[in-house]
Amino acid sequence: MEKFEAHEHDVIVIGAGGAGLRAAIEASAMGCSVGLVCKSLLGKAHTVMAEGGIAAALAHVDPQDGWQTHFQDTMKGGSFLNHWRMAQIHAQEAPDRVRELEQCGALFDRTPDGRILQRAFGGHTWKRLAHVGDRTGLEMIRTLQDRGVHQGLDVYMECTITRLFTDGGRIAGALAYWRETGRFVVFRCKAVVIVTGGVGKAYRVTSNSWEYTGDGQALAYDVGAELIDMEFLQFHPTGMVWPPGVMGLLVTEGVRGEGGILRNAQGERFMWKYLPEARRHEYAADEAEARRWLDAVVEGRQTDARRPPELSTRDNVARAIYTEVKEGRGTPHGGASLDISYMPAERVKKKLPSMYHQFMELADVDITQTPMEVGPTTHYMMGGIRVDPDTGAATVPGLFAAGEASAGLHGANRLGGNSLSDLVVFGRRAGAGAASYARALAATPHIADDAIEAETRDVLAPFERTSGESPYGVHQALQECMDTFVGIFRVAGDLERALGTLETLKQRARDVRIEGSRMYNPGWHLARDLRNMLTVSEAITRAALLRTESRGAHSRLDHPGLDPALGRVNMCVTKDGEAMKVAPTPLPEMPAELKALFDAGAAGTAAAPAAAAPATAAAGKAS
């Protein structure tokens, strides 16, 4: 057996985006020894791509805002499938987390009176997103990164975790390999925080980078943790559609927040057609009112005008664009036109600088002169590891999760801006949860040598094979399968077909052959990541098959309506021997005082949480 490099920490944090850094900082501040392990270089995680802003009811621009409204918007956006307690904690704590970022040195754009400026975003009643132009995520990750390195975190960069180990059901550590050398590392620890982000690379058209292969969800699933809401995958309405190399690349919702107008090939401003009746009253009635709203935004003043229809929730806008294209009203490259060119060029460049450069350099389009072409792109996983709202604890002792890898806050659909706030609110809580757990545990659990040896053999197996295909072909086939059969609109037949294909692909993935050495070998890395992508793809497909309704980001052509009974359950995925089990579990019931928020607003301004008011269902605690 190869001699292993080994490290021992109280807490291992897997993933170094916003949630991972915030979790590591918290656990370290509580006196724990923390190892932060990430697949890429520090500071390159997907948080860096977040553009629009971080949602927090600071009420700097719209004084009417408060945590209750943010809570209501989040629940409504999530079709009331959110865990109410997570939505409450999130809305209450986000303002403090934003102020904390500022205290760590982040420099947000300012209001005329010198405070943090906030912008409008889809589904948010008030202007709520603190931002730095269109590079909010970069500001956030750099701030946390610099805070973290001065806190004394041990950072293991370009190091991939392949498996978690347990001892008597408790987390005991993990096996990893250094990407640079291919050598193995054993991490012994008391607690693990999974903050690995999403699953987008299972799809071809995606805004996600190579890292987003569902590692955290699959690692947790393998040690017995529950995954919920996996059928809810967000297709961001505006990805680039041309040229082919950048297909799926994100076009920030900030474009629409700054006045971007969606039109089809016939020039029709189509979003009015797609507003859900229950929420139509929240949006401008016509072009004139939308323009008055925009003028007020530009001039930084209050208005009674309602927001433009383009600021509907992401699930709705994505379906609208998809439908326009499908029905033959798409732009030349199969998208919709998103126009900000009618605004002054200087303002566009100031408020959306990276969009300006992205289109200019990659698509030869000057967005101050010409509309963009956009279409839906796989963007964000609402589902993931089931966690306790207060501590981030998963259903396996010693395992914690936060951010995109966890589930509950966003329900059936996430509002833009609620992800960056999710990272810092629940990253902090999961870090604290893991630190408290680790400190209460007297000794570090034991990892059996044979478990380590079995895993290393498995990881190295692709080098041993004398025949077999390259993992790239299998990956491509997986992406085609998920794009085609488990996309924005789903039907039972497609989903069943996908399950069949996934079985074949699992076998193909088990048989891949890797050439070359263990040193920085992307083919080998992909072979490992494929296993995780296949696990989460199966979870998405099985949960989607079981949810025979259309809710939030999950749209079933064969079940177009809401089913109130399904509004009272989460689909829960667990490992049952070698098979994947999916079953509904009851959604925790919202307490009366929070329900009252919706009842009070129901008289004409807000949709009542009909689907979220289970009269009899037992309020199963989520963890």
Place this chain on the structure above:
Amino acid sequence: MNAGATGREVVLRVYRGDANGGEEVAYTVPVETGMVVLDAIHWIQAHRAPDLAVRWNCKAAKCGSCSAEVNGKPALMCKSRLDHFPEGQPITVRPMKTFPIVRDLVTDVKWNYEINKRIAPFQPRANAEWRWQQSDIDRVQEFRKCIECFLCQDVCHVLRSHELKHQFAGPRFLVRIAGLEMHPIDGADRVPFLKDTAGIGLCNITKCCTEVCPEGITITDNAIIPLKERVVDRYYDPVQRVWRAITGAKDGT
């Protein structure tokens, strides 16, 4: 044939090797409309060389991972359009020269992270008011656009030709220090560090860093020169030295 196919081909000469040596290997790649060098590298990985080592993440010039030297020029591969190179001629892709090679296009950039750790972090002044105007931070927000691609470090002759990594922090970290020093309420003193550890005097303002910055940060004029002035004011201005001796003021202000 897919929608973006052009029917054209391009030859990429990609450096394959490690610390023990290597060579450029030629790959012929079918060209799609709008294709960038990173797309071509991915095509090679998927069809010709699954073990071709390359770093990348966002593919949108926001993460700064895919730095390399394309036709001899430091650049992000995700922003290097194939149709911007002369048609019919091969395009060479090599790793950044300033950093030790790991394998193929991947270099060991850990040194940068070590330097970063030594910079005094943001430290708000006591009793500072947390209010400031947008105009107060326009300048410093420019520095905070840095995506840490390290292309400025790669091109800087102090690091690249003279190999003075032990004496000079490089443009990236002078930009970072500028971002901290010009924060409206930061109160830490980094001037001695700039002079003695970061070695700011070694920069002789050839502006190569500014030229390669994919974020368009005016590194030399807006970050380095003002910092040089702070060092000069502190250590070399006789009037200010006398003033400080009398008043005890930090920067003669």
